Amino acid sequence: MTTAIFSVFLLRKELIKTQWIALVLLFGGVSLVQLSQGSSKSTNGVEQNPVLGLVAVLLSCCSSGFAGVYFEKLLKGSSDISIWMRNIHLAGYGVIFGLVGVFMNDQTAVTEKGFFFGYDGWVWWVVMMQAFGGLLVAVVVKYADNILKGFATSLAIIVSCVVSVFLWGFVITLQFSLGTVLVLGAVYLYSLPKPQTKILPS
Secondary structure, X not given: OHHHHHHHHHOOOXXXXXXXXXXXXXXXXXXXXXXXXXXXXXOOOOOOOHHHHHHHHHXXXXXXXXXXXXXXXXXXXXXXXXXXXXXXXXXXXXXXXXHHHHHHXXXXXXXXXXXXXXXXXXXXXXXXXXXXXXXXXXXXXHHOOHHHHHHHHHHHXXXXXXXXXXXXXXXXXXXXHHHHHHHHHHHHHHHOOOOXXXXXXX
């Protein structure tokens, strides 16, 4: 939802009524799917603050939506810089902040054992998948938009849950099924073609 709102204000994107309905359905469906996953998790006696958690989630949604839409504006508004150069620019900032975080939290371990200690085949596989995913997101944002990326992410959540049934014994509940139906319905609604405005002959 925040991505759509920022798209309207920053990119002047026009959304019709059925697309707004689809976005509301998507929000509800993903919420149901995520809640069905987390409902069985124990808090282990840790005191929780629902209000603080809600504020954190809202801030996260707003910052993520703004960042995604601003990234889309940069990619589509600067034809003189290729998508690959833009990725290198952003990756450079990511490397700097990442290294700062590593040395703030794990400086002793890195100094003693080296930066790549513990990297096995699976770790390198995850690193490569994350790198490929980042490039893929940039391509999607460049040639589609952030709202469609949100729909794709929502479908990916459902697919990963279904795969979890076979790999880790995840139990599909009524809540999960209802959320899945809402997400699929939202994808269908959003993909409907916009009605053409008929020009009456004068």
